[in-house]
Amino acid sequence: MSYRRAMDNPLDDWFVREILVHEAALVQYLRRCWSQTDDLHDLRQEVYVRVYEAAARSLPQQPKSFLFATARHLMTDRLRRGRIVSIEPAGDFESLNVLLVDEVSPEHRLGARQILKHLAAALDRLPERCRQIVWLRRVEELPQKTVAAKLGISEKAVEKQIAKGMRLLAEHYHGRSPAPKSAGRGVKRRGAGRLE
Numbered sequence: 001m002s003y004r005r006a007m008d009n010p011l012d013d014w015f016v017r018e019i020l021v022h023e024a025a026l027v028q029y030l031r032r033c034w035s036q037t038d039d040l041h042d043l044r045q046e047v048y049v050r051v052y053e054a055a056a057r058s059l060p061q062q063p064k065s066f067l068f069a070t071a072r073h074l075m076t077d078r079l080r081r082g083r084i085v086s087i088e089p090a091g092d093f094e095s096l097n098v099l100l101v102d103e104v105s106p107e108h109r110l111g112a113r114q115i116l117k118h119l120a121a122a123l124d125r126l127p128e129r130c131r132q133i134v135w136l137r138r139v140e141e142l143p144q145k146t147v148a149a150k151l152g153i154s155e156k157a158v159e160k161q162i163a164k165g166m167r168l169l170a171e172h173y174h175g176r177s178p179a180p181k182s183a184g185r186g187v188k189r190r191g192a193g194r195l196e
Contacts, residue, residue: 011056018063019051026071034075043078047071122172126165133158134165 026047030040050070051060060066123131129151136147137158148155 011052014055014059014063015052019048019055019067022064022067026067029068029071030075033072039078043071043074047074050074119169122169125172126168130161130165130168133161134169137162 023044026044027040030043030047031037034040034043047067047070051067054060054066054070123134126134133147133151136142136150137144142150144155144158148158151158
């Protein structure tokens with residue numbers, strides 16, 4: 001790709017002069033750090049977009065360092081979002097005695113589906129507010145403070161609902177049912193199938 005044409009915008013000139021000159025090094029860095037080669041083009045473009053947008057606000061003092069820091073942060077963000085675990089094997093897989101994904105049997109897949117189905121059923125049985133808080137904290141991994149602000153409740157209320165939700169999920173998941181209503185422990189039923 002040739003970037004020799006004249007640029008009308010000073011930011012474009014800066015970008016070509018200070019950032020695009022490092023394209024080969026950036027591509028090599030991304031290849032070395034990111035195992036999914038199909039994503040490399042998109043990663044590179046997203047790095048460029050982030051650098052350009054940041055430079056539009058304020059030009060970085062050390063453009064090359066900023067470029068590679070941006071790439072590192074982008075990969076970290078993608079790993080967090082995708083929950084991708086990077087594994088760099090020290091030797092061959094056979095010597096590690098591990099079950100590779102391609103070798104997962106239909107029985108293992110069915111077992112995993114059944115576990116997920118059971119967990120989803122337990123989550124569905126939680127009281128609505130409790131389920132919402134458990135979802136935001138444990139699935140979406142929002143900070144406690146953010147959940148409290150989003151729902152207009154105190155952080156203490158979030159803590160209590162998380163503790164309650166985890167207890168009810170564990171009871172349902174492991175086949176123990178909550179104490180019956182007549183036990184006088186403040187456990188109520190609010191509709192069919194709903195845990196309280």
